Amino acid sequence: MSSPFGSAPVSALVVVDRAVSELRRGLDVVVTDDAGQRLRISAAEYATPDRLAGFSGADARLLLTNRRAATLKLRPLIGDPVALPLAGQLDAATIASLADPTVDLDHPLRGPFSILRRAPLAAEFAAVKLMKLARLLPAALVVEAASTDDGLLEVPASAITGYDDMAARGLRIVSDARVPLADAEAARIIGFRPADGGIEHLAILIGDPSRREPVLGRLHSECFTGDLLGSLRCDCGEQLRGAIRTIAEAGGGVLLYLAQEGRGIGLMNKLKAYRLQDQGFDTVEANERLGFDPDERIFRPAAEMLRLLGFDAVRLLTNNPEKVAGLKASGINVVERVPHAFPANNHNEFYLATKKAKSGHLL
Ligand SMILES: Nc1nc2c(ncn2[C@@H]2O[C@H](COP(=O)(O)OP(=O)(O)OP(=O)(O)O)[C@@H](O)[C@H]2O)c(=O)[nH]1
Numbered sequence: 001m002s003s004p005f006g007s008a009p010v011s012a013l014v015v016v017d018r019a020v021s022e023l024r025r026g027l028d029v030v031v032t033d034d035a036g037q038r039l040r041i042s043a044a045e046y047a048t049p050d051r052l053a054g055f056s057g058a059d060a061r062l063l064l065t066n067r068r069a070a071t072l073k074l075r076p077l078i079g080d081p082v083a084l085p086l087a088g089q090l091d092a093a094t095i096a097s098l099a100d101p102t103v104d105l106d107h108p109l110r111g112p113f114s115i116l117r118r119a120p121l122a123a124e125f126a127a128v129k130l131m132k133l134a135r136l137l138p139a140a141l142v143v144e145a146a147s148t149d150d151g152l153l154e155v156p157a158s159a160i161t162g163y164d165d166m167a168a169r170g171l172r173i174v175s176d177a178r179v180p181l182a183d184a185e186a187a188r189i190i191g192f193r194p195a196d197g198g199i200e201h202l203a204i205l206i207g208d209p210s211r212r213e214p215v216l217g218r219l220h221s222e223c224f225t226g227d228l229l230g231s232l233r234c235d236c237g238e239q240l241r242g243a244i245r246t247i248a249e250a251g252g253g254v255l256l257y258l259a260q261e262g263r264g265i266g267l268m269n270k271l272k273a274y275r276l277q278d279q280g281f282d283t284v285e286a287n288e289r290l291g292f293d294p295d296e297r298i299f300r301p302a303a304e305m306l307r308l309l310g311f312d313a314v315r316l317l318t319n320n321p322e323k324v325a326g327l328k329a330s331g332i333n334v335v336e337r338v339p340h341a342f343p344a345n346n347h348n349e350f351y352l353a354t355k356k357a358k359s360g361h362l363l
């Protein structure tokens with residue numbers, strides 16, 4: 001496939017990107033794997049009696065992550081994901097509640113549910129990963145594809161599991177403009193786009209930092225509620241503006257604004273996590289009840305962006321040791337961790353305490 005980026009894996013990226021759009025629209029796709037599996041898959045959160053008609057085969061099943069299955073007390077867990085046969089036990093309302101803990105009070109679950117006692121298939125693992133890439137709940141309906149499914153988009157499991165890395169490797173700078181900020185007049189915003197035209201990340205470059213010494217840097221994951229609206233549930237808005245001020249006062253540096261809303265689960269799922277937090281679960285438990293890991297972010301895109309900007313060593317503004325480890329694992333030399341904490345308010349006190357107690361944040 002020809003592309004302005006001219007790199008070979010672009011067609012693999014594009015097919016994943018197209019599959020993501022299909023699933024978000026409520027359409028089905030087919031996932032294939034090297035073992036010869038061809039699975040028709042659909043987003044479980046969109047399950048309706050109509051859509052279930054395509055999943056009437058005897059092997060039709062619902063895939064849930066281990067995290068979600070553990071919350072539902074499904075045992076024993078043999079691998080990730082876990083498969084629950086649909087036949088005879090799961091109707092559309094039950095599937096929706098199994099996928100989405102924020103609706104299970106509307107449709108209380110009546111178990112016990114039986115699960116398949118066999119290791120997961122590569123295509124099943126990829127099906128759930130595709131839901132995560134689509135920022136949907138990580139639960140999928142699957143059934144062996146029939147010949148009538150030939151018109152559906154086919155996507156190889158290997159393209160799905162390799163997507164994050166390939167997308168990071170193909171990042172390119174597509175725009176760069178001077179944007180004076182209230183707290184940093186000498187700022188430029190530089191836009192990075194993956195080779196498939198997928199989600200873009202931004203860098204805010206302040207001043208003209210030297211490439212010969214470690215740059216003062218911050219990785220900031222997008223937070224619509226905190227960054228734009230000043231939500232008091234988290235500390236993101238303060239950390240964003242605080243980092244811009246600190247970097248400007250230090251004479252220059254770089255802030256990467258990463259499209260990883262909600263620690264990589266997406267805004268809709270983060271709002272669901274907030275509902276669970278209002279029922280008494282903490283930020284880590286809420287992610288896990290939804291079926292996600294506590295933190296779904298990867299740091300390879302940030303490392304590629306730093307390299308494209310000419311930086312290979314940073315003094316990193318963060319309280320999160322995972323960010324330091326993630327950047328290092330992607331080849332960036334983190335020479336120092338610079339603490340970046342702000343006073344708590346009544347609403348985010350418990351959130352910050354949980355980061356310290358459970359996520360290893362050095363606060
Ligand atoms: N899933 C989820 N995401 C949240 C929640 N609160 C905030 N976030 C997201 O967490 C991310 C904040 O990350 P950062 O401030 O970059 O990083 P951090 O892990 O807190 O580490 P620091 O560098 O120490 O700030 C943003 O993407 C927010 O949208 C929550 O309760 N649940």
Ligand SMILES: [Zn+2]
Nearest residue numbers: 223226234236
């Ligand atoms: Zn936030």
